[in-house]
Each structure stands twice: as structure tokens, then as C-alpha cells.
Amino acid sequence: MGCVFGRQISSSVPSSSDIVVEKGRERDLAVPSGRREKVAVAGAEGGAEVQNGGDQKEEQKDGGTRPRGERRRSRPNPRLSNPPKHVHGEQVAAGWPSWLSAVAGEAINGWIPRRADTFEKIDKIGQGTYSNVYKARDTITGKIVALKKVRFDNLEPESVKFMAREILILRQLDHPNVVKLEGLVTSRMSCSLYLVLEYMVHDLAGLAASPGVKFTEPQVKCYMHQLLSGLEHCHNRHVLHRDIKGSNLLIDNGGVLKIADFGLASFFDPNHKQPMTSRVVTLWYRPPELLLGATDYGVGVDLWSAGCILAELLAGKPIMPGRTEVEQLHKIFKLCGSPSEEYWKKSKLPHATIFKPQQSYKRCIAETFKDFPPSSLPLIETLLAIDPTERQTATTALRSEFFTTKPYACEPSSLPKYPPSKEMDAKLRDEESRRLRAAGKANADGVKKTRTRDRAVRAIPAPEANAELQANLDRRRLITHANAKSKSEKFPPPHQDGALGYPLGSSHYIDPAFDPPDVPFSSMNFSYSKAPIQTWSGPLVDPAAVGAPRRKKHKDSQKDKNSARIKKEGM
Numbered sequence: 001m002g003c004v005f006g007r008q009i010s011s012s013v014p015s016s017s018d019i020v021v022e023k024g025r026e027r028d029l030a031v032p033s034g035r036r037e038k039v040a041v042a043g044a045e046g047g048a049e050v051q052n053g054g055d056q057k058e059e060q061k062d063g064g065t066r067p068r069g070e071r072r073r074s075r076p077n078p079r080l081s082n083p084p085k086h087v088h089g090e091q092v093a094a095g096w097p098s099w100l101s102a103v104a105g106e107a108i109n110g111w112i113p114r115r116a117d118t119f120e121k122i123d124k125i126g127q128g129t130y131s132n133v134y135k136a137r138d139t140i141t142g143k144i145v146a147l148k149k150v151r152f153d154n155l156e157p158e159s160v161k162f163m164a165r166e167i168l169i170l171r172q173l174d175h176p177n178v179v180k181l182e183g184l185v186t187s188r189m190s191c192s193l194y195l196v197l198e199y200m201v202h203d204l205a206g207l208a209a210s211p212g213v214k215f216t217e218p219q220v221k222c223y224m225h226q227l228l229s230g231l232e233h234c235h236n237r238h239v240l241h242r243d244i245k246g247s248n249l250l251i252d253n254g255g256v257l258k259i260a261d262f263g264l265a266s267f268f269d270p271n272h273k274q275p276m277t278s279r280v281v282t283l284w285y286r287p288p289e290l291l292l293g294a295t296d297y298g299v300g301v302d303l304w305s306a307g308c309i310l311a312e313l314l315a316g317k318p319i320m321p322g323r324t325e326v327e328q329l330h331k332i333f334k335l336c337g338s339p340s341e342e343y344w345k346k347s348k349l350p351h352a353t354i355f356k357p358q359q360s361y362k363r364c365i366a367e368t369f370k371d372f373p374p375s376s377l378p379l380i381e382t383l384l385a386i387d388p389t390e391r392q393t394a395t396t397a398l399r400s401e402f403f404t405t406k407p408y409a410c411e412p413s414s415l416p417k418y419p420p421s422k423e424m425d426a427k428l429r430d431e432e433s434r435r436l437r438a439a440g441k442a443n444a445d446g447v448k449k450t451r452t453r454d455r456a457v458r459a460i461p462a463p464e465a466n467a468e469l470q471a472n473l474d475r476r477r478l479i480t481h482a483n484a485k486s487k488s489e490k491f492p493p494p495h496q497d498g499a500l501g502y503p504l505g506s507s508h509y510i511d512p513a514f515d516p517p518d519v520p521f522s523s524m525n526f527s528y529s530k531a532p533i534q535t536w537s538g539p540l541v542d543p544a545a546v547g548a549p550r551r552k553k554h555k556d557s558q559k560d561k562n563s564a565r566i567k568k569e570g571m
């Protein structure tokens with residue numbers, strides 16, 4: 001035990017990644033502000049220094065002359081190969097578990113694991129489909145961090161590979177609007193892995209759902225500018241995020257927004273296109289080409305999601321809350337118009353014949369959002385273009401008149417200081433108020449079912465991280481089916497997409513009887529009025545509007561629940 005991450009280990013992994021630093025080179029830690037600061041870590045292994053791998057080579061290559069994000073970087077092989085035997089041996093000797101080195105050698109290359117006992121868990125702060133996230137204190141540096149504990153399906157190599165891809169991608173990215181991976185926690189004997197991430201107090205979904213929070217136009221511009229800047233960096237590094245939504249946009253107390261959760265992200269090469277899965281992006285934020293089965297897509301998928309977020313921030317509610325893929329596409333066509341004949345012909349999308357609407361729809365974005373600030377409309381029109389090539393790029397979006405006309409974006413530091421607000425807080429509020437109302441109702445009229453609208457509604461997450469590996473996962477899932485506890489929820493089989501087949505009470509469940517009102521956008525004021533839709537994942541709505549007031553008692557019981565969970569789950 002007692003390893004420190006970031007100490008360069010001797011390794012000759014033939015990696016295409018440009019993360020690796022020279023042996024013996026002085027190492028330092030890139031701090032979020034962009035300053036670089038040497039940190040000597042007195043780990044049990046003694047004297048090693050913490051480093052951030054992703055930062056090193058850029059400096060080496062660029063000598064500080066080239067603007068970040070502009071240079072094309074060589075990319076690691078996303079399909080990851082096992083390291084040569086001697087490297088595997090070195091990694092195990094350095095403290096990495098053998099199972100991890102065997103499958104994800106390239107992702108951990110050049111780093112050394114931190115020991116779990118060098119962190120103190122403070123609170124559970126988030127729960128994703130394949131992870132639990134904790135606030136923790138680094139006892140060596142005293143810094144508060146987020147620890148994302150990744151669950152594995154019996155350490156099945158496919159799950160480990162997905163996690164490895166997330167690590168590789170995070171190590172490639174270095175931008176103030178992208179969350180930084182600071183290290184990894186595990187040990188030779190451990191069956192789990194924690195990602196050490198910079199700690200962020202809020203996420204945009206939780207913030208927007210906080211009672212009383214209403215964003216002004218300069219604030220919306222500020223968040224959107226940061227989102228698009230982060231996306232610009234990802235795309236310049238040939239990374240598609242593929243799950244942009246409010247709960248994946250983290251915000252610190254200084255108002256800085258960072259894109260997080262690269263669990264569905266993928267490298268792409270615009271010059272050598274390889275088919276990718278269309279089964280990504282949370283349903284409400286999923287672009288039409290993916291719903292129509294495209295496997296040849298690009299940055300447009302993230303720009304579509306960004307367009308949905310922009311309109312949602314201005315409207316105060318999700319703009320297209322579909323329950324199934326079919327309904328989602330229908331909502332898209334009703335708002336954005338159905339594609340032209342030419343588009344159907346040109347795109348050759350696999351599901352075109354099934355999903356092509358019999359009736360054609362006229363685009364009505366301008367009428368629907370007539371109360372939005374005028375400068376936002378051209379940007380929304382571009383981002384929500386049915387044809388992905390018309391969505392242009394994050395760089396062009398940043399130059400749009402939305403950002404160059406008054407009122408300008410405010411400074412992140414001038415944003416109000418909010419109490420900590422996470423998607424998880426909203427979820428717990430929802431659960432608590434549902435429980436209380438269900439209890440009240442049961443008292444009133446026996447043990448009848450709770451009203452359908454009492455159930456939390458969330459955007460349906462992308463069904464799997466990477467369908468290229470889906471066949472293997474399905475096969476393995478059959479084998480491990482009996483062990484429900486270790487089942488990875490990140491990679492449900494395809495039939496669980498849309499509203500089909502989620503078990504009642506599971507986080508994926510959407511009550512089929514729940515019918516989100518078709519939003520009369522034309523009657524919307526630019527006052528950020530909140531819709532009566534209760535939700536905790538992705539959408540940015542106000543639970544106050546659905547009768548889930550924030551009460552101290554709730555908060556306390558949420559805290560108790562948190563501590564109980566932490567105790568149960570252990571480190």
C-alpha cells in the first residue's frame with residue numbers, strides 16, 4: 001500500500017498516446033487555475049511526486065508557443081491492447097491490480113495508483129448509472145476532491161475497457177471547461193477503481209432545479225460560452241462527448257462550468273471515419289441522426305445537445321421530453337421540421353424507412369421561442385438543424401451574435417453563490433416528497449398505487465457506452481445474469497432503450513401513463529417559468545413547481561440517507 005499516482009514508472013509501452021512523460025523528468029501538478037505547481041507527496045513509497053500526465057507532453061512538444069487545443073495530437077488507440085508482458089509486470093509491481101493492467105494497460109501507463117487510505121470520504125454526492133461519486137479529502141495535500149467509484153461487472157474485461165477509454169480520453173483533455181482527472185485510486189489487491197477528479201459543488205441540472213434559481217440572459221450566455229468552449233476543446237482533440245446534458249455539466253463556486261462524465265465519449269477521426277454506435281446521448285438531448293440510426297456522425301451530435309441545453313435554460317424546462325425514441329423523433333420533427341426528401345436520400349439513414357413521417361412538418365423554432373432573446377434564435381436555429389452539417393462547429397457557435405451582442409455574458413465569478421446543488425439532491429428531494437405523498441395517500445385511501453405524476457421523470461440515458469462491443473456484453477450478461485448485484489447498468493441490452501422494459505422503480509423507469517404536456521412554447525414568456533415536470537437527471541427544471549419544497553427536515557434526512565449509503569457501500 002502507500003502508492004502515489006503520477007510518479008513516472010519505467011515503462012516502454014508502445015503507446016500511441018502522447019501522455020507519457022520522459023523518465024526522470026521533473027513532474028508537477030497542473031492545478032485547475034492553469035498554474036503549475038510542484039507537489040512533493042510523502043506517500044509510503046516515499047518522495048514520489050504527483051503529476052498530471054495529460055499536461056506534460058503538450059509542454060514538451062509545444063514549448064508553450066502553440067495555443068492549446070489548436071494542435072492535432074496523435075491519439076491513443078481507443079480499442080486498447082494489452083501491454084507487453086514486461087510492462088504488465090512493471091505495472092503490477094508499481095501497485096496496479098493485474099486485472100486492470102491486463103485490460104487497460106495503456107490507460108494507466110505512466111501513472112502510479114494512489115492508495116484508498118490516503119483519502120477521507122466526506123459524503124456521497126452523486127450516483128450515475130455505473131458509478132457512485134463521493135466528496136473526499138486528500139489527506140496528503142488537504143485538497144477536496146471527487147472520487148468516482150466505478151462499478152464493474154465481475155471485473156469483466158469489456159466493462160474495464162470502457163472505463164479505460166474514459167481515463168484515456170480524460171488524460172487527453174486539458175481545458176478550464178473540462179473536468180480534470182487528477183489520478184486513480186486502487187491497489188494490487190483491489191477489485192475497484194476510483195477516478196480522482198477535481199471537486200465541483202454543483203451541476204447545471206441540480207442548480208436549475210434549485211428552488212428560486214432563475215438564470216438571467218447574461219448568466220445563460222456565461223454558461224453556454226463555457227459549455228461551447230469546453231466542447232471546442234474536446235472536438236479539437238477529436239473527442240466526441242456523446243452525453244451532453246445538465247447533470248454532466250459541473251459548476252464550481254466560482255461559476256466555472258466543466259464538462260464531465262466521459263463514460264460515453266469516443267475518439268473520432270474526421271479523415272478516417274469508422275462506424276460508431278448510434279445508441280448514445282440521453283434521449284431528450286439525442287439528435288435526429290442518431291435516432292435514425294446513423295453510425296457515421298461527428299461533432300454535430302454534441303452541438304445538438306448544446307442547442308437543447310441553450311433552449312432549456314431560456315425556457316426553464318426541457319424542450320423535447322420524449323419518452324420513447326419514436327416520440328422523441330416526433331417531437332423533433334414537430335419543432336424543427338421534418339427532413340427534406342433530399343436529406344432522406346443523401347443521408348441513407350438505417351431507420352429512415354421506419355421513422356419517416358407520413359405527414360411533413362414545418363420548422364417552427366422562431367414562432368415557438370418567440371419570447372427568447374432575439375440574438376439567441378439564430379444560434380438555436382443552427383444548433384437544432386436537422387442536417388448535422390448545418391450545425392457547424394463549437395467555434396462558429398462561439399462567434400455567433402448571441403455572444404457578441406448586449407447584454408454580454410457575465411463573468412463566471414459574478415454568478416450568484418448558490419448552496420450546493422446536485423442532480424442527486426434534486427433526486428433525493430423527489431424521492432422524499434414522493435415517499436411522503438405516497439404515505440399520505442396510502443393513509444387516505446389504503447394501499448392504492450401512487451399517482452403517476454408523483455413519480456420522478458428523467459431523461460432516458462443512452463443505452464450503452466459502445467455498441468461495437470455490445471455483442472460481447474450481451475453474451476457476458478447472460479453468463480453473469482444470476483448475479484444481479486454486480487450487474488452493470490451502464491450497458492443495458494438494446495431492448496431497454498427508449499421507454500421499453502425498465503423495471504418499475506429502477507432509475508430508468510418512466511411511467512408510460514405519464515404524459516408530459518406538449519409545451520405551448522408560443523405562450524412562453526422569457527421569464528424562465530418552470531414546467532410541472534418533476535425530474536432529477538439531465539433536465540433543468542424546478543422541483544418547487546411540482547410541490548417538492550426544500551425543507552430542512554428533508555435535507556437532514558437526505559444527509560442521513562447519504563451517510564447510511566456510504567457506510568453500506570464502504571470505500
Ligand SMILES: Nc1ncnc2c1ncn2[C@@H]1O[C@H](COP(=O)(O)OP(=O)(O)OP(=O)(O)O)[C@@H](O)[C@H]1O
Nearest residue numbers: 126128129130131133146197198199200247261263
Ligand atoms: N468532479 C465531480 N465533482 C462533484 N460531483 C461530481 C463530479 N463528478 C461527478 N459528480 C456527480 O456525480 C454524478 C454522477 O457522475 P457521472 O455522471 O460522472 O457518473 P456516471 O455513472 O457516468 O453517470 P451517468 O448516469 O450520467 O452516465 C454527477 O451527475 C455529479 O452530480
